[in-house]
Amino acid sequence: xxxxxxxxxxxxxxxxxxxxxxxxxxxxxxxxxxxxxxxxxxxxxxxxxxxxxxxxxxxxxxxxxxxxxxxxxxxxxxxxxxxxxxxxxxxxxxxxxxxxxxxxxxxxxxxxxxxxxxxxxxxxxxxxxxxxxxxxxxxxxxxxxxxxxxxxxxxxxxxxxxxxxxxxxxxxxxxxxxxxxxxxxxxxxxxxxxxxxxxxxxxxxxxxxxxx
Numbered sequence: 784x785x786x787x788x789x790x791x792x793x794x795x796x797x798x799x800x801x802x803x804x805x806x807x808x809x810x811x812x813x814x815x816x817x818x819x820x821x822x823x824x825x826x827x828x829x830x831x832x833x834x835x836x837x838x839x840x841x842x843x844x845x846x847x848x849x850x851x852x853x854x855x856x857x858x859x860x861x862x863x864x865x866x867x868x869x870x871x872x873x874x875x876x877x878x879x880x881x882x883x884x885x886x887x888x889x890x891x892x893x894x895x896x897x898x899x900x901x902x903x904x905x906x907x908x909x910x911x912x913x914x915x916x917x918x919x920x921x922x923x924x925x926x927x928x929x930x931x932x933x934x935x936x937x938x939x940x941x942x943x944x945x946x947x948x949x950x951x952x953x954x955x956x957x958x959x960x961x962x963x964x965x966x967x968x969x970x971x972x973x974x975x976x977x978x979x980x981x982x983x984x985x986x987x988x989x990x991x992x993x994x995x
Contacts, residue, residue: 789932790952799911799928802918806930806956807992813955814988817842817978818929820871820903822963823850823857831963831975832864838979840989841865843927844963845903848873848893858896867991869901869927870894878909886913887920900924901994927992930957933974935967942973949978955987 788795796805807816817835822828822844835842844861846868851858861868873893878886886909890902900923904913907928914926931952935945949959959978961971982989 787932787934787937789934789948791928791930791932802914803926803928804958804992805928806958809956812988813986814990815953815955815982816958816990816992817961818869818903818927818958818992819844819961819963820905821850821875821967822846823854823861824963824965824968825854825857827963827965827968827971828854828857828861830972831961832860832866834976834979835866835989836864838983838989840979840982841867841991842989843867843869843901843992843994845869845871845901845927846893846897847871847875848889848896851893851896855896865991867899867901867994868897869899869903869992869994870897871903872905875905877906878904878913879906880908883910883913883916886910887916890917899994901927901992903927925993927958929960930954931959933959933961933971933978935970935974936962936964937970938966940970942970945970946974946977949974950981953978953982958992 873889
C-alpha cells in the first residue's frame with residue numbers, strides 16, 4: 784500500500800498553518816498549476832519545457848541548489864522561457880530527519896543560486912519549528928505544498944497509473960506535483976503530455992505559482 788496521498792485530504796490542509804499553500808484560488812479564467820521537483824535535470828527538465836511550450840503553458844520548478852550549480856544553463860532556460868523557480872533546499876533534505884539549524888542553513892545555501900520567494904520542502908516533510916524559523920527569517924516567502932501528487936517517483940506504479948492519479952483528481956486551482964528527475968523520468972515522460980492535453984481540452988490555463 785502506498786505511503787502517500789494522491790489527493791491531499793481537506794483535513795490535512797486544515798491542520799497546518801496558512802503559511803503552507805495547498806491549492807490556489809479559482810479565477811474567472813480557470814487555471815491549474817503544474818510543478819516539478821528535484822531538477823534541473825539534463826534530460827527531464829528540457830523535455831518538460833518542450834511539452835509545456837506546445838500548449839503555451841508555464842510551470843513552477845522547485846530546484847535543488849546543487850543541481851542548479853551543476854546545470855546553470857538549464858536553470859537560465861527555465862527563467863528565459865517564463866517559468867517560475869522555487870527553492871527545494873540545496874541537498875534535498877528531509878526536514879523531519881534534520882535539525883533546524885542545518886535545515887535552514889541548507890535552504891539559504893540554495894537561495895544563493897535560486898532567486899525565488901517560493902519554497903517546497905522535499906518529501907513534503909518540514910517541522911513546524913522549521914516553518915516558524917523560515918517564516919521569521921523570510922516573512923515574504925511562501926511555502927507551497929500540493930493538491931495532487933502524480934506519484935511519478937513511485938517505481939512500483941505504471942506510467943498509466945501515474946497519469947490517472949492526475950486526471951482523476953485535478954481541478955481548477957490544483958497544484959500538481961511532477962518530478963524532473965532520473966527516478967521519475969519513465970512515468971513523467973508518459974503522463975505529462977496527456978495531462979497537458981487534458982488541461983487544454985478543459986480550457987484550463989497552465990500558470991506559474993507566485994514566486995517573486
